[in-house]
Amino acid sequence: MASVKIENVTKKFGNVVAVKDLSLEINEGEFMVFLGPSGCGKTTMLRIIAGLEAPTEGKIYIGDKDVTNLTPKQRNIAMVFQSYSLYPHLSAYDNIAFPLRIAREKKDDIKKRVIETAELLSIEDLLHKRPRELSGGQSQRVAVGRAIVREPTLFLFDEPLSNLDAKLRVQMRAELAHLHNELGVTSVYVTHDQVEAMTLGQRIAVLKDGLLHQVGKPMEVYKDPNNAFVASFLGSPPMNLLETSKFDFLSKYGKDRILGIRPEDIEIADTGIETTLNVAEVIGGEIILYLKLNGETITIKIDSLEESRLKPGNKFNLKFEEDKIYLFNADTGERIRG
Ligand SMILES: Nc1ncnc2c1ncn2[C@@H]1O[C@H](COP(=O)(O)OP(=O)(O)O)[C@@H](O)[C@H]1O
Ligand SMILES: [Mg+2]
Incomplete structure (x- = not known):
């Protein structure tokens, strides 16, 4: 176990700046999530921590040690990728044992550690199988097993669940949380999945265009976003972002502002902002309404509504909960507080 310090890391690929002057400290034992859209530099940053990529500028520390110029092997890190990358000709047992054999551990020790790891991941019954005989979820467990069997000081995961179907993803998410505990x-x-980030992360680092936009505990970042991007990236459906200049009823909030309000913080009232229903989505215990106003869409989330009111074209009066409103600078997206 060790802490990690990323110090002013920049990574350029030719003209592309994949990571821009990123600094972040990850505490010993912490589960840190890098969250951001595709292409924002997440994989690049992870590969720099692993030593698979050298930073153009900046330093990486593991514990107190500057590891910037160390090889991946010298860093004692385990990485789990989206693709399981198991050795197809080896059984699950031999896949998990592989890193221990490379490290020339004793045969009895290898056996003990592989069995312990398999028990931890509930895959004892699968150890004799080859990768092609395993399901996606089973393969990913074996890949995790191979990563943890070496008892690394640091685990790096790069979208390890994105190839799994939705149900399995939820299950594996819980298992990874348990494993970390x-x-x-x-x-x-x-x-790139905000639900995964919110449920797994002890802290979340939100990235966009190679820049670290915010870091904090999931609910802190959710409730107190620094800018419109972070605000809209966390939460589903995303926060409504409305340009105050486009709506008369928002003029009291000032010009050149973006008003943000989450779909669950808008109420249907008898009087208020008049909108027209475009689409209603009934999803189990919640209903999402997409309402039209001045050609823009306002999304609201509610628990229930009579079915007769869910017809497109129906009118709805909305009320925004004042204390749930966020304001952002329309040019920069920066949060305006107070
Ligand atoms: N080896 C590379 N050569 C050139 N450009 C790269 C390379 N790796 C990543 N990039 C670019 O760097 C940016 C960040 O990529 P990446 O770290 O893979 O993002 P993410 O994992 O968040 O989707 C992208 O614009 C990508 O095209
Ligand atoms: Mg990636």
């Missing part, structure tokens, strides 16, 4: 190994987990 059991082992307590410092982990950095990359994803």
Whole structure:
């Protein structure tokens, strides 16, 4: 186990700046999630921590040690990728044992550690199988097993669940959280999925265009976003962002502002802002309404509504909860507080 310090890291690929002057400290034993859209530099940053990529500028520390010029092997890091990359000709047992054999561990020790790891991941019954005989979820468990069997000081995960179907993803998410509770190994987990980030991360680092926009506990970042991008990236459906200049009823909030309000913080009232229903989505215990106003869409989330009111074209009066409103600078997206 170790802490990680990323110090002013920049990474350029020719003209592309994949990571821009990123600094971040990850505590010993912490589960840190890098969250951001595709292309924002998550994988690049993870590969720099792993030593698979050298930063153009900046330094990486693991514990107190500057590892910037060390090889991946010298860093004692385990990485789990989106693709399972198991050795197809080896059984699950031999896949998990592989890193221990490379490290020339004793045969009895290898057996003991592989069995312990398999028990932790509930895959004892699968150890004799080859990768092609395993399901996606089973393969990913074996890949995780191969990563943890070496007892690394740091786990790096790059979108490890994105190839799995929705149900399995939820299950594996819970299992990874459990695994982190059991082992307590410092982990950095990359994803573009905000639900994964919110549920797994002890802290979330939100990235866009190679820049770190915000870092904090999931609910802190959700409730207190620094800018319109972070505000809209967390939460589903995303926060409504309305340009105050486009709506008369928003003029009291000032010009050149973006008003943000989450779909669950808008109420249907008898009087208020008049909108027209475009589409209604009934999803189990919640209903999402897409309403039209001045050609813009306002999304609201409610628990229930009579079915007769869910017809497109129906009128709805809306009320925004005043204390749930966020304001952002329309040019920069920066939050205007107070
Ligand atoms: N080896 C590379 N050569 C050139 N450009 C790269 C390379 N790796 C990544 N990039 C670019 O760097 C940016 C960040 O990529 P990446 O770190 O893979 O993002 P993410 O994992 O968030 O989707 C993208 O614009 C991508 O095209
Ligand atoms: Mg990536």
